[in-house]
Amino acid sequence: MNKQHWNVVVISVVAPVLIVAIMIISIILGTKDIPFATVWQAFIHYDATNVDHQIIWTNRLPRAVAVMMVGAFLAVAGAIMQGITRNYLASPSLMGVNDGSAFVITLAMIFLPGIANYQLILLSMLGSALGAGLVFGFGSLIRDGLSPVRLAIIGTVIGTFLSSVATAIAMYFQVSQSISAWYNTKIQMVDPKLLLISIPFGLIGLVLALSCSKSIAVTALGEDIATGLGQNTKWVKIISMFAVVCLTGTAVALVGKIAFIGLVVPHITRFLVGADYRIIIPFSALLGALFLSLCDLVSRYINFPFETPIGVVTAIIGVPFFLYLIRTHGGGKHAS
Secondary structure, three states: OOHHHHHHHHHHHHHHHHHHHHHHHHHHOOOOOOOHHHHHHHHHOOOOOOHHHHHHHHHHHHHHHHHHHHHHHHHHHHHHHHHHHOOOOOOOOOOOHHHHHHHHHHHHHHHOOOOOHHHHHHHHHHHHHHHHHHHHHHHHHOOOOOOHHHHHHHHHHHHHHHHHHHHHHHHHOOOHHHHHHHHHOOHHHOOHHHHHHHHHHHHHHHHHHHHOHHHHHHHOOOHHHHHHOOOOHHHHHHHHHHHHHHHHHHHHHHHOOOOOHHHHHHHHHHHHHOOOHHHHHHHHHHHHHHHHHHHHHHHHHOEOOEOOOHHHHHHHHHHHHHHHHHHHHOOOOOOO
16 A cells, blocks of 8 residues: 555545534533533533523534535535646635635625525525636636736736725625625634535535546646547546536625635645546645644634634645645646
């Protein structure tokens, strides 16, 4: 058994155990001290009149589940984008996908108040497609615009533009405070009803990603090689990007924007398990769930009892990693 096969076995066993352990810690511990016996009673004999039980079921449990889901969704979305574009900097946060979702959600909250949760997710997915379309559209119009660094710059510019327009609109309609949650992450205010509705949308994205994993692995070898092997690269990219839209749109609708998960985790996964996307995609989901769960735990207790925004924790890891990738890879495509 080689090192990568050994890593696959270890991650398969250890990652789920750590995820469950972190979820349990997140549910038990919090700003309000709740005895373990009360936490246990909340699960086996829920009492709607008990404030502690309500905290467990409406705040701590939804947050723990949402963090796990969002980490998995964004990591898989990033892995897909890196595979089909052969761009080592491709990720939802750098390619305008997150920003497009947050922008459309802002418009929906202002002009379509009271929309149903599933409609919010669908509009968020539409925004993901809008953001990605703008970035890759502008990239295709500029000389070498699809190179990793230039595409990241275009993504940053488009994302900043969408964010600025959304902020201006929100300020004009005097809803900037409620809208800011989508841009600064509202991980501590997860809506349990929205969480339940998010699950099937996220599962659709994951199923599409897994079903395309073999084709993505071939596409990652290069356009000419994939075509020579008889693969319809156009349809692979369309279906794969639809999976990205489902996953990112669901994640942003659920907790708002979180950066760098889709950039960092796929690279770590590729380093540990190899370049086969049939393995990278499911293990990106596992490691993404574990990574963001850890970040959430750190954000809650690094300055306890005050909570540090989770985006600060992911940025502390993500920004140096981003600079490292640029330094080591330069402006070229990554080799899978």
